[in-house]
Amino acid sequence: MSQDAKESTATAAPATDDGNGDALENLLHENRKFAPSAEFAANAIVDAGDYADAAQDRPAFWANQARTLLSWSKDFDQALDWSNPPFAKWFTGGEVNAAYNALDRHVENGLGDRVAIHFEGEPGDSRSYTYAELTEEVKKAANAFEALGVTKGDRVAVYLPMIPEAVITLLACARIGAVHSVVFGGFSADALRSRIDDAEAKLVVTADGTYRRGKPSPLKPAVDEALAKEGHTVENVVVVKRNGEPVNWVEGRDKWWADTVDTAPAEHTAVGHDSEHPLFILYTSGTTGKPKGILHTTGGYLTQTAYTHKAVFDLHPETDVFWCTADVGWITGHSYVAYAPLVNGATQVMYEGTPDSPHQGRWWEIVEKYKVSILYTAPTAIRTFMKWGKDIPAKYDLSSIRVLGSVGEPINPEAWMWYRDVIGANGGTKDNPAPIVDTWWQTETGAQMIAPLPGVTATKPGSAQVPLPGIAVDVVDELGESVPDGHGGYLVVREPWPSMLRGIWGDPERFKDTYWSRFEAMYFAGDGAKKDEDGDIWLLGRVDDVMNVSGHRLSTTEIESALVSHPSVAEAAVVGAADETTGQAVVAFVILRGDAVNNGEATVQELRNHVGKEIGPIAKPKHVLVVPELPKTRSGKIMRRLLKDVAEGREVGDATTLSDPTIMQQIAESLRK
Ligand code: 6R9
Secondary structure: OOOOOOOOOOOOOOOOOOOHHHHHHHHHOOOOOOOOOOHHHHOOOOOOOOHHHHHHHHHHHHHHHHHHHOOOOOOOEEEEEEOOEEEEEEEEOEOOOHHHHHHHHHHHHHHHEEEEEEOOOOOEEEEEEHHHHHHHHHHHHHHHHOOOOOOOOOEEEEOOOHHHHHHHHHHHHHHHOOEEOOOOOOOEEEEHHHHHHHHHOOOEEOEEEEEEOOOEEHHHHHHHHHHHHOOOOOOOOEOOOOOOOOOOOOOOOEHHHHOOOOOOOOOOOOOOOOOEEEEEEEEEEOOOOOOOEEEEEHHHHHHHHHHHHHHOOOOOOOOOEEEEOOOOOOOOHHHHHHHHHHHOOOOOEEEOOOOOOOOOOOHHHHHHOOOOOEEOOOOHHHHHHHHHHHHHHHHHOOOOOOOOEOOOOOHHHHHHHHHHHEEEEEEOOOOOOOOOOEEOOOOOOOOOOOOOOOOOEOOOOOOEOOEEOOEEEEEEEEOEOOOOOOOOEEEEEOOOOOOOOEOOOHHHHHHHHHOOOOOOOOOEEEEEEEEEEOOOOOEEEEOOOEEEEOOOEEEEEHEEEEHHHHOOEEEEEEEEEEEOOOOOEEEEEEEOOOOOOOHHHHHHHHHHHHHHHHOOOOHOOOOOEEEEOEEOOOOOOEEEHHHOOOOOOOOOOOOOOEEEHHHHHHHHHHHOO
């Protein structure tokens, strides 16, 4: 199995004081390389020719992809209009309907009987939708939303679990030109309300609830709570019945999906929307407290998601079964569940629940049942499976798997090798293990940006490696100069790309400040990276105050403000501490108010729950440490670096710039008590 492992010359740049020392240590010792098998390369859908084509004329390359992968109701005049940077326009003058491209045209092309979605519910119920059936559902939903007064340009908030109605809702919005704004079902009522308000949503689509670890888990109560206070823009709430639990009902406002969508006419004609018509808003954490509404538009987004889905996963839509495990509440669930697989006419699996329900082999049972051939998941999941042991996947037939994808955070070489051997080689029973594609991208980039091509690139455990054809990624130093191979710096994008964010909803200045002001004429991604001796890119994590917990972005500032909104908390500092399973874990240091009583574990639990309520369960700190003081510089900046040392159990680094150098000592003593 290791006959294709070749020596490479990967060496790392000197470690910088960026808290990524461990990651760099790993990279220093990584020298394996896995070339594609001859058979895989021979059958690959995309070869190295795409790099050459794109290098010759980048906009022309993308124009060609746009015309090949999509059906335009009106052809575009110009590939790229970059006359007003950083505001890009792609495929100007063109008209395209996302839902028509994801659905109707496949039915018109005789593929109506192909399965679009195999849905697997957590309790074990399942249903499959053919392209013809899914098209009909989306047409009904489009009619229903229109009947509720939703028109082109209106915003629709979506607060749904991983059920087919989520995809149906997104595509129905796209069909009529309404702009969806999905709020992850794990977010709190407060988070939902602030997103509804920011986007001024007219309609909310939700469900009574879902299932989590065998138990009903409610959603509707959070919508009710979010809308309890007057002053919002929501006119209707459409509710999918999923778990059948009793729900509170607001007459006139609330409508069952069954009564509105299921009964709506099944005929609906899709019209083309301008290529730059807004498709969706998706909120993501930034360095300041307020989440940013990332805006994506239609033509460029569809082109790049479809192209990358085809090229990076080597998609053969007539035979492959694709499964992206991401929730539709995140960008990965937008691009590689709701849009690209359907635009490409693929068959995909959608799973509602957790990987350990009712047993720890659930995912592998699903792979076996549907003969999943392309699996796309996150390193945090892989590390969880590693913990559970390889005996569990070994009980299932995983031989259908031929491509494995990773996304959301750096994948450590150990997890990469486990993924390859245990999942990609079916526990060592396959001669040619499935290639792993580690894909780097962001909510803001809309689609994959850096990834190997499985039939072309010799992959390296832990590196996302190469910018995709048509993508101008670079690593630069403090001054914005490209670093030589073997050195580290900041990840940037030098040229506009089709699926780039078009802005932050309602805040063009923040868009410029956040992404375009750090370096002249370059998009700053907020990630540290290095180029190895081969020029391959290794991602080193965020350089700003954004944490990455299980592949989800959380802002330190946001969690700190949630903590200080609790009456007992005077001050709070939050850090992301390295965690074996989740990549990073939230660790909070709090100073209690003078009059607050420290009830030990009860106080800690209360503060954790408070964050859960303010932001959502995913933001709950793993540890809350009550301390007498926080380390601050003379100018009053909290030195999170030192707290991170404490949280990760390291010797505390240089504390000489603290206003009171004994503080770290005091903290250590208080934690020993
Ligand atoms: C798609 C998605 C984006 C941030 C990004 C980076 C991290 C994503 C990665 C990766 C290393 C990869 N990230 N993929 N780091 N290797 N393959 O995750 O979007 O939720 O916006 O997060 O995630 O730090 O800046 P999003």
